Amino acid sequence: MSTLKQGLLLDPKVTQKVFSGIERGALNKINxxxxxxxxxxxxxxxxxxxxxxxxGAHFLIDKKGAIYQTAxxxxxxxHVGKIKSKCYETKSCTKxxxxxxxxxxxxxxxxxxxxxxxxxxxxxxxxxxxxxxxNSDSLGIEIVGSYDTLKKQYEAISPLQNSSLKxxxxxxxxxxxxxxxxxxxxxxVSYKMPSEASSATW
Amino acid sequence: MVNKYSFRLxxxxxxxxxxxxxxxxxxxxxxxxxxxxxxxDNNSKEFCSxxxxxxxxxxEFFKRAKPISxxxxxxxxxxxxxxxxxxxxxxxxxxxxxxxAGNTGELRCGTTVxxxxxxxxxxxx
Numbered sequence: 167m168s169t170l171k172q173g174l175l176l177d178p179k180v181t182q183k184v185f186s187g188i189e190r191g192a193l194n195k196i197n198x199x200x201x202x203x204x205x206x207x208x209x210x211x212x213x214x215x216x217x218x219x220x221x222g223a224h225f226l227i228d229k230k231g232a233i234y235q236t237a238x239x240x241x242x243x244x245h246v247g248k249i250k251s252k253c254y255e256t257k258s259c260t261k262x263x264x265x266x267x268x269x270x271x272x273x274x275x276x277x278x279x280x281x282x283x284x285x286x287x288x289x290x291x292x293x294x295x296x297x298x299x300x301n302s303d304s305l306g307i308e309i310v311g312s313y314d315t316l317k318k319q320y321e322a323i324s325p326l327q328n329s330s331l332k333x334x335x336x337x338x339x340x341x342x343x344x345x346x347x348x349x350x351x352x353x354x355v356s357y358k359m360p361s362e363a364s365s366a367t368w
Numbered sequence: 369m370v371n372k373y374s375f376r377l378x379x380x381x382x383x384x385x386x387x388x389x390x391x392x393x394x395x396x397x398x399x400x401x402x403x404x405x406x407x408x409d410n411n412s413k414e415f416c417s418x419x420x421x422x423x424x425x426x427x428e429f430f431k432r433a434k435p436i437s438x439x440x441x442x443x444x445x446x447x448x449x450x451x452x453x454x455x456x457x458x459x460x461x462x463x464x465x466x467x468x469a470g471n472t473g474e475l476r477c478g479t480t481v482x483x484x485x486x487x488x489x490x491x492x493x
Binding site for chain 2: 276315357358
């Protein structure tokens with residue numbers, strides 16, 4: 167079993183390759199995991215991008231299933247984006263919640279970008295798990311896979327990658343008080359291409 | 369005397385270059401020829417019910433939008449399920465376009481796909 171030390175997940179299966187430029191301040195509570203796909207064909211392309219800072223995630227699984235830790239789990243990374251309304255998406259809103267969400271989503275005379283911006287700010291005020299995870303309470307796991315712009319489809323995640331993902335998620339379950347209900351594909355949580363991580367299994 | 373001819377020749381070449389560049393830019397202009405429809409991903413008809421893009425709005429979007437990389441599209445923009453699409457012409461190339469409610473767009477000419485974004489090009493709905 168892996169151990170956690172100073173934000174690092176220590177295990178022979180995990181290669182440490184932390185990019186301090188994608189770490190964005192203290193992450194005090196981990197409520198959830200968000201699964202992503204890189205949109206690039208190689209891990210190196212993502213490492214090159216992380217070296218410049220900006221957006222990033224905590225772990226990366228390459229094409230052969232090798233796991234890299236790219237940010238400490240004690241640090242936030244920008245990997246989520248604006249969140250959707252969880253109760254609206256899962257059709258579990260109370261009458262009052264539904265009224266608030268629809269008021270923001272269907273606001274007349276307001277651009278769609280403003281609507282979802284307002285919804286994000288509204289959702290942020292809710293405690294987890296009443297809302298989707300944010301950068302401030304989740305870890306991101308990237309899986310290397312390209313995006314076919316003609317087919318509008320992410321590459322299928324390989325059995326090797328899914329096997330590593332399953333191992334990693336199970337390790338994170340044991341270190342943090344989370345369950346399978348707290349693991350999300352990126353497009354479930356925020357407005358992203360629907361096929362991202364759609365073939366991920368855990 | 370030689371200097372005078374050289375100067376005139378330089379002016380002539382410069383003007384020819386300017387005209388040539390202008391014509392070249394014109395041929396790269398995106399001409400929106402038609403709005404063919406609109407749609408949604410993941411059956412988001414209710415959420416997208418207000419979203420429409422006219423031919424004029426599409427032309428304005430691509431005139432003002434900036435090209436972005438796929439990474440920028442994914443990291444910095446919201447990929448909303450609501451879209452309008454249509455046809456366009458760039459010079460002699462026939463293309464198709466798509467504009468999404470999150471201020472993003474794409475242009476497909478043959479097997480080339482370009483992504484665009486414009487933060488304030490879409491009207492409030």
